[in-house]
Amino acid sequence: xxxxxxxxxxxxxxxxxxxxxxxxxxxxxxxxxxxxxxxxxxxxxxxxxxxxxxxxxxxxxxxxxxxxxxxxxxxxxxxxxxxxxxxxxxxxxxxxxxxxxxxxxxxxxxxxxxxxxxxxxxxxxxxxxxxxxxxxxxxxxxxxxxxxxxxxxxxxxxxxxxxxxxxxxxxxxxxxxxxxxxxxxxxxxxxxxxxxxxxxxxxxxxxxxxxxxxx
Numbered sequence: 001x002x003x004x005x006x007x008x009x010x011x012x013x014x015x016x017x018x019x020x021x022x023x024x025x026x027x028x029x030x031x032x033x034x035x036x037x038x039x040x041x042x043x044x045x046x047x048x049x050x051x052x053x054x055x056x057x058x059x060x061x062x063x064x065x066x067x068x069x070x071x072x073x074x075x076x077x078x079x080x081x082x083x084x085x086x087x088x089x090x091x092x093x094x095x096x097x098x099x100x101x102x103x104x105x106x107x108x109x110x111x112x113x114x115x116x117x118x119x120x121x122x123x124x125x126x127x128x129x130x131x132x133x134x135x136x137x138x139x140x141x142x143x144x145x146x147x148x149x150x151x152x153x154x155x156x157x158x159x160x161x162x163x164x165x166x167x168x169x170x171x172x173x174x175x176x177x178x179x180x181x182x183x184x185x186x187x188x189x190x191x192x193x194x195x196x197x198x199x200x201x202x203x204x205x206x207x208x209x210x211x212x213x214x215x
Contacts, residue, residue: 072179
């Protein structure tokens with residue numbers, strides 16, 4: 001049984017069988033009508049099964065990725081999402097963040113630049129599905145990007161590449177949270193990073209290098 005309930009000011013959703021709570025999570029909204037719409041869409045997805053297109057449709061909404069990922073994993077949803085489809089979802093998510101004032105517009109542009117570069121690499125490798133990525137391909141991309149960046153006069157060290165990999169890590173973290181993939185293929189060194197401040201502590205020249213070397 002699927003049900004919604006308020007916890008504090010925010011509505012949550014719970015799937016249970018009898019007295020056993022199997023999977024639950026936040027719906028990220030204070031509004032009951034919105035929560036009911038999410039509940040209805042999730043009910044359709046569950047009823048239609050793991051192959052239902054409603055799972056992908058839900059990821060295009062403001063349905064919290066972490067909660068959707070939990071439900072998708074529980075119901076055995078195996079993603080066949082292409083890179084193109086995921087990119088559209090992730091860009092839409094970042095634009096919603098910018099509209100809400102959570103990040104600045106320049107940060108969205110930086111992500112778009114990174115996605116352009118990675119998309120070009122995937123096209124060269126004849127990879128279309130995001131689930132076909134592995135650590136080996138990520139390392140090949142890193143090596144290629146370092147060579148491309150090192151040819152730029154603006155490139156002075158490896159921090160631009162580090163920033164690009166951090167942004168890709170964030171993109172794949174969103175994919176994990178949305179149930180598109182099970183594990184993030186990119187590991188990053190933990191360091192101070194705040195995307196709301198336009199990628200501090202990296203310089204403006206390094207960010208320009210990141211964009212220009214992919215053209």
